[in-house]
Amino acid sequence: MxxxxxxxxxxxxxxxxxxxAVIAGPxxxxxxxxxxxxxxxxxxxxxxxxxxxxxxxxxxxxxxxAGTDLSKVVYVLVYLKDLSLFGEFNEVYSEYFTExxxxxxxxQAEIPRGALVEISVIALR
Numbered sequence: 795m796x797x798x799x800x801x802x803x804x805x806x807x808x809x810x811x812x813x814x815a816v817i818a819g820p821x822x823x824x825x826x827x828x829x830x831x832x833x834x835x836x837x838x839x840x841x842x843x844x845x846x847x848x849x850x851x852x853x854x855x856x857x858x859x860a861g862t863d864l865s866k867v868v869y870v871l872v873y874l875k876d877l878s879l880f881g882e883f884n885e886v887y888s889e890y891f892t893e894x895x896x897x898x899x900x901x902q903a904e905i906p907r908g909a910l911v912e913i914s915v916i917a918l919r
Contacts, residue, residue: 802859806830827852
């Protein structure tokens with residue numbers, strides 16, 4: 795099976811030795827996206843809602859570059875800096891996943907660059 799590396803300028807450049815996403819077979823594996831504004835390279839100002847929106851917009855742009863979209867996401871892995879942010883996170887998350895909701899895991903973790911959230915997904919092509 796071949797794999798294809800995905801890169802778009804519409805999402806933040808990787809801050810380490812990894813790809814924004816990889817296509818393998820019928821799946822697109824999107825690396826964890828933190829709330830970096832691709833135009834500035836900085837974490838967006840604001841709280842968990844603003845950061846969740848930016849991280850999901852980054853995921854959305856990468857999926858688009860891979861020829862798919864959020865409706866094809868089957869699995870989401872969410873890292874929250876603090877699980878007390880879970881409710882506010884879900885308010886924004888539910889705006890992006892309205893129909894058939896993907897499977898999801900949410901854990902508390904330290905996130906690069908002091909971000910409040912990191913989101914990784916697996917989607918169908």
